[in-house]
Amino acid sequence: MVHPLNRGYRDQAAPGVEHTPGRLLSHDNAANGVHRTVLPGGLRIVTEHVPGVQSASVGLWVGVGSRDEHPDHAGAAHFLEHLLFKSTPTRTAQSIAEEIDAVGGDFNAFTAREHTCYFAHVLDNDLELAIDLVTDVVLRGQCHASDVEVERSVVLEELAMRDDDPEDLLGDAFLASVFSDHRLGRPVIGSAESVEMMTRRQLHGFHARRYRPEHMVLSVAGNIAHNEVVELAYPYFARNLDHNAVPAPRRSGTLTLKRRPSVTVLDRDNEQTHISLGVRSFGRHDSRRWALSVLNTALGGGMSSRLFQEVREKRGLAYSVYSNVDTFSDIGAFSIYAGCQDEHLGEVVDVVEKVLQDVAENGITDAECRRAQGNLRGQLVLGLEDVPSRMHRIGRSELSYGNHFTVSDTIARINAVTGDEVRAVAHELLQRPMGAAVVGPFADTADLPASVRRLCRIT
Incomplete structure (x- = not known):
C-alpha cells in the first residue's frame, strides 16, 4: 500500500x-x-x-x-x-x-x-x-x-x-x-x-x-x-530538514541527589500489604552494572534465589518476592518487592534484612554466581526469540548507547563477572541509605513494623 x-x-x-x-x-x-x-x-x-x-x-x-x-x-x-x-x-x-x-x-x-x-x-x-x-x-x-x-x-x-x-x-x-x-x-x-x-x-x-x-x-x-x-x-x-542537524548525543553523566531516600506509606485496605525497599544504584554507563545484574539475579531473580528460598520456600511468608534493577542514564535503583499478609510484614522484612546483611558482608557463593550467570545468559537468548524483542533491543541500544553489542559480546561480559566484583558491589550498595514504599493498612511510618523502621533508619 x-x-x-x-x-x-x-x-x-x-x-x-x-x-x-x-x-x-x-x-x-x-x-x-x-x-x-x-x-x-x-x-x-x-x-x-x-x-x-x-x-x-x-x-x-x-x-x-x-x-x-x-x-x-x-x-x-x-x-x-x-x-x-x-x-x-x-x-x-x-x-x-x-x-x-x-x-x-x-x-x-x-x-x-x-x-x-x-x-x-x-x-x-x-x-x-x-x-x-x-x-x-x-x-x-x-x-x-x-x-x-x-x-x-x-x-x-x-x-x-x-x-x-x-x-x-x-x-x-x-x-x-x-x-x-x-x-x-x-x-x-x-x-x-x-x-x-x-x-x-x-x-x-x-x-x-x-x-x-x-x-x-x-x-x-x-x-x-x-x-x-x-x-x-x-x-x-525529507521535508523541512535541517541538514546541519546530527543525532542528539546520548544521555550520560552522574546524578547526585542531595536528599536521602525516604519512606512512603499509602494507606489501603488490600488483601495483602505490598512493600518495595531499596537503594540508589548505578546508571547504565557504569561498568559495575554487569556485577549488579549478577547480584540482582542471585538475590531475587529466580526460584533458587536467596530471597525466594528464605522468604517463600523455607518460611511460606509470601507468594511473590523478588528483586529488581531500574537503570537510567546517570543513576539507578536496586529494589526488593514482597507481597504478604499484613501480620507477616514485620517478619518478611526481618528475613530480608538478614539476607542483605549477609550478602553485604560476605557476598554470594561461587555456586550462586555461576547460577546467576547461567540464568542471565538463558534469559538473554530466550528473550530474543521473537521479532518485537529484537526490534526493542536494537532500538534501545542505539538510543541509549549509540552502539550495538553482539549477543556473544554480552554473554562474554556476563561470564567475565567475578565473585569479588559482585561482593564489592553488594558491600557498597547494600549499606547505602534505604528508601521504601508500603501499600497497606498503615496510617503513617509510625505504624510500620519495627523491622521496616530499623532497616530504613526511621527514627
Missing part, C-alpha cells in the same frame, strides 16, 4: 543518505546483521534481518520521556502518546485502527522516563504499511482541542486503574521515595491534577519542540532488508 502521503516520493532516491552498514552482529549465523544509516536531519535507522520469520516489527523511538517535562506539565509525554493516535491530516483514530486490524497487526506505544516508543508488528508483506502508520502518527499526529478533552478522560481512567493496582501504585511510590523530588521520581503518567490542567497548547508545543528527527531512532527487525527500510522511511523525513 502506498499512502497518499508517499505519492510522488516512492521512486525518489534518498539524496545525501549515508548508507553505513554497522558492525555485523550475529548469533550463530553470520547472515543476521544489524545495519545503521543516518539520514540527513539526524534520524538514525537500525535494522536486523531475522531469517525464518514472516513478520516485521517497526519501532520509532523518541529520546524524550517524563524526566524531560516541566513540573507544570508532568505527564505530557504520556498524554501526547495517547493524543497522537487520534488523528493525522489523512487519518482518523478509527481509520488507523481499521488499517492495522485489516492486516492482523498490532500498533501501540509506551512512554518511559527517558524515552517513548511507537511500534507496529505486522506480516513482512505489510512492512510499508507499518512504517507509514508509525511515521504518520509520530510526525503528523494532530493535537486537536476536542481530542485533548477525550484523551484527558482516558488518561484519568488510566490513573484510576493504576491506583486500583497495588503493585503499579507501589512502583511509582518507591521511585518517588528513592529519587525524592527529582523528575525521575515522578510517575510517568503524571498526576490527576497535572493531567486535568494540561492544555492543548502545552501538548502541541511539547510535540513540536521535542519530536525532532535528531532525537529519533527507527528500528526494524524481521524478514526485512535494510536498504528497503531506508527507502521507505526517507520520504517521511
Whole structure:
C-alpha cells in the first residue's frame, strides 16, 4: 500500500543518505546483521534481518520521556502518546485502527522516563504499511482541542486503574521515595491534577519542540532488508530538514541527589500489604552494572534465589518476592518487592534484612554466581526469540548507547563477572541509605513494623 502521503516520493532516491552498514552482529549465523544509516536531519535507522520469520516489527523511538517535562506539565509525554493516535491530516483514530486490524497487526506505544516508543508488528508483506502508520502518527499526529478533552478522560481512567493496582501504585511510590523530588521520581503518567490542567497548547508545543528527527531512532527487525527500510522511511523525513542537524548525543553523566531516600506509606485496605525497599544504584554507563545484574539475579531473580528460598520456600511468608534493577542514564535503583499478609510484614522484612546483611558482608557463593550467570545468559537468548524483542533491543541500544553489542559480546561480559566484583558491589550498595514504599493498612511510618523502621533508619 502506498499512502497518499508517499505519492510522488516512492521512486525518489534518498539524496545525501549515508548508507553505513554497522558492525555485523550475529548469533550463530553470520547472515543476521544489524545495519545503521543516518539520514540527513539526524534520524538514525537500525535494522536486523531475522531469517525464518514472516513478520516485521517497526519501532520509532523518541529520546524524550517524563524526566524531560516541566513540573507544570508532568505527564505530557504520556498524554501526547495517547493524543497522537487520534488523528493525522489523512487519518482518523478509527481509520488507523481499521488499517492495522485489516492486516492482523498490532500498533501501540509506551512512554518511559527517558524515552517513548511507537511500534507496529505486522506480516513482512505489510512492512510499508507499518512504517507509514508509525511515521504518520509520530510526525503528523494532530493535537486537536476536542481530542485533548477525550484523551484527558482516558488518561484519568488510566490513573484510576493504576491506583486500583497495588503493585503499579507501589512502583511509582518507591521511585518517588528513592529519587525524592527529582523528575525521575515522578510517575510517568503524571498526576490527576497535572493531567486535568494540561492544555492543548502545552501538548502541541511539547510535540513540536521535542519530536525532532535528531532525537529519533527507527528500528526494524524481521524478514526485512535494510536498504528497503531506508527507502521507505526517507520520504517521511525529507521535508523541512535541517541538514546541519546530527543525532542528539546520548544521555550520560552522574546524578547526585542531595536528599536521602525516604519512606512512603499509602494507606489501603488490600488483601495483602505490598512493600518495595531499596537503594540508589548505578546508571547504565557504569561498568559495575554487569556485577549488579549478577547480584540482582542471585538475590531475587529466580526460584533458587536467596530471597525466594528464605522468604517463600523455607518460611511460606509470601507468594511473590523478588528483586529488581531500574537503570537510567546517570543513576539507578536496586529494589526488593514482597507481597504478604499484613501480620507477616514485620517478619518478611526481618528475613530480608538478614539476607542483605549477609550478602553485604560476605557476598554470594561461587555456586550462586555461576547460577546467576547461567540464568542471565538463558534469559538473554530466550528473550530474543521473537521479532518485537529484537526490534526493542536494537532500538534501545542505539538510543541509549549509540552502539550495538553482539549477543556473544554480552554473554562474554556476563561470564567475565567475578565473585569479588559482585561482593564489592553488594558491600557498597547494600549499606547505602534505604528508601521504601508500603501499600497497606498503615496510617503513617509510625505504624510500620519495627523491622521496616530499623532497616530504613526511621527514627
